[in-house]
Amino acid sequence: MNDIAKIFIEPEEVINFLKSEMNLKEVYENILFKKIIRQVAQERGIILTTEEIEAEANRQRREQHLEKAADTLAWLADQLISAEDWEEGIRDRLLSKKLAEALFSQEVEKFFIQNRLAFEQVILYQLVVESEILAQELYYQIEEGEISFYDAAHRYDIDSDRRHKCGYEGTIYRFDLQSNIATIIFSVPPQQLIGPMKTEQGYHLFIVEELIPAILTRERYQEIINNMFKNWLVNELNYLLYLSLPNQF
Template sequence: MTWIKKNKLITTLVLAFIVAVGVFLTFTLNKDEAVAKFNGESISKDELYNKMVEQYGSATVDQIISDKIIAAEAKKQKVTVSTSTLNAEIDKLKAQYGSDDAFNQALAGNNTTLANVKKDLKNYLILKKLMEPDIKITDGEMKSYFEENKDSFATAEQVKASHILVADEKTAKEIKQKLDNGEDFAELAKKYSTDEGTKDNGGELGYFSKGTMVTEFDNAAFSLPVNSISDPVKTEYGYHIIKVEAKKPAQAANYEESKAQIKDTLVDQKVDSQYQTWLDSKKKSYDVENTLSKEA
């Protein structure tokens, strides 16, 4: 998925930039007005716009044409992607980042939005459904992939925990006393925790493997029995009170249990490698012309 998502995101941003600059220049400048000057020599709006088209125009138009071919094929073959399927894939993406907060930070870091990612992902899922009937995955390929990537299919021991983070030991001990007196952990997290990413969810951290958290936190969480609450644990972030809710034992890699994931990964790889061939074959069915490409 990543390869096409990045490609589509880049071209979409470039196209949007070209269009935005074109609109800005059209409404704010006359044809010969300068957008900049160099040694007293004017750089006109036409020079700027033409340079942008020269650098990005042909590739951007090619991407637009590709999108239209995919859309036309999807309509012809009645291929759609349901909202539930799309949301499930978004949930998988979020899980890779560990939390909604980390996922949202990744979106911001890439100057994009959830709406853009959903649109891009939906286009990819449609393309995958169009191509998948012609993609063959053999048992031999799947077993080879499993053997070459066995470590990635093994599962380390995991703990499901919540925490309340505060700045000082005195406050942490007061909260622990409230918990010992029977007060609700989630409500106290919402009231006292300084972890903005988890406090509104009652301090919920979900499942994590050993080594994910800082050492002091890890040691405490993995040594606590299920349904128990720690005394205050000091880390570089402050004082934590940790509640362990469940544990999952480590599991060795299992081929049978991993087959669906392996097949999906191999399909993604073949969509990547066969995409251009598929696109070229479909393009023959349409009247397509990129005049910018001819000028290049």
């Protein structure tokens, strides 16, 4: 991989490649996002300590299994970046995280409470067939114990992947489902057979294996604050672009 660095590439070639791959806009936006983050962080007096930077560098070394300084230098060379480039990237990521915390840490719990239903999940099994008659017949057979839901899904579901998984759909958020279906699924006790319900796909039978209540875990906290920060960045960029437009009046 290090031999790649010996092949000289003009900066214009990089730009033309990004254009041809339809990636130039994304790169341009990310550069502007970085400028916004640095400027607002400076205005708010947000700084990074040497200890914070070293801790993040050590975390990345462990992640890459880089035990020696020579291993780190070889890894950086393989990525075609210098130690200074690496440190700058670490600074930008940590600064972004600290700014997000400064802006939105007090808003996350409020947002979570207001949108608690959106964070509920179920472990869901589903069986879909084309015929209403077959769906009704399977419903009665399952209720009477003549066949299990999972055997029925394995035999009759119209989707081959779902047949192989005996109807298993996975862990599903409320918004992953049609609103009328979600309303019923999230109000019925686990292990109760639901259906048949008609959609454009066919006639559905459902079983909820488990209802997973909405809990503000560390992962969910980070997900919410990341989304808030991303939306804020987009709005800030749009405002700057608006200010840069020539006066139309």
